[in-house]
Amino acid sequence: MTHPLFDLSGRVALVSGAAQGMGRSMAIGFAEAGADVMICDINEAGVKATAEHIQTLGRRAVPVTCDITNIEQIRAMFAQLDREFGKIDILANVAGPAKLHKPEEIDLDEMGKIIHGLLIARFCSCQEGGRRMLKAGKGSIINFSSIGGVTALGRGNFAYSVGMGGVAQMTRELSTEWSGRGVRVNAILPAQVINPGLEERMKVDPNLEAMFLRGIPIGRLGRPDDVKGLAIFLASDAAAWITGAIIPMDGGNLAQNAGGTPGPRNA
Secondary structure (H helix, E strand, C coil): CCCHHHCCCCCEEEEECCCCHHHHHHHHHHHHCCCEEEEEECCHHHHHHHHHHHHHCCCCEEEEECCCCCHHHHHHHHHHHHHHCCCCCEEEECCCCCCCECCCCCCHHHHHHHHHHHHHHHHHHHHHHHHHHHHHCCEEEEEECCHHHCCCCCCCEHHHHHHHHHHHHHHHHHHHHHHHHCEEEEEEEECCECCHHHHHHHHHCCCHHHHHHHCCCCCCCECHHHHHHHHHHHHCHHHCCCCCCEEEECCCCCCCCCCCCCCCCCC
């Protein structure tokens, strides 16, 4: 039996980065809970495949090929959302650019592009979704930040961490501005979750996975489907009094002191 507080039937969600990884899992999770979805990604084939999967669940899915760092494309996508659905109840901003650079070497133009993609363009999405939700008097916005947005990662993640720190603070500010008018705004902070890019990096550096796991007491890297429960909760009436929250999804990473030692792993 499913508790009615988690039922998303009759709601419309827009999810970015839905061709793969956590964006795909979130979109499918919302559909499994009853929502119809518009999903976007720069990967046209991938986002269409996600839409086809959602349609097998009996939900409506509209795939859109969109570069979420491009302001005009974001606005065009919301205009299409108006035509296709006429409303938005849930907005999940998942995708964003990331590149490794040493802070003493990063070109300022490159730094600007990363901050633009992670923060400015994401704010544009929040603004477009927020305007529609405020008019309706209800809605849930879920931003993806990172554990690197509240603690330092090092390893050349400077621009990414700075941008994600901005996303966390943007979430707090938007929640303070909008929650009294019915629009809740929260953020999810993942640690290392398996995706093709991370898998490739771990192949190149065989010590990387072990280093990550030293900081994750639960004893494994994240999987994309780990986000489903938290996302459905934040989108649903079960989280009606949850707003401005910056929620780790990190296997215990942020809870563990830098000098801490994880307990023994389960056999």
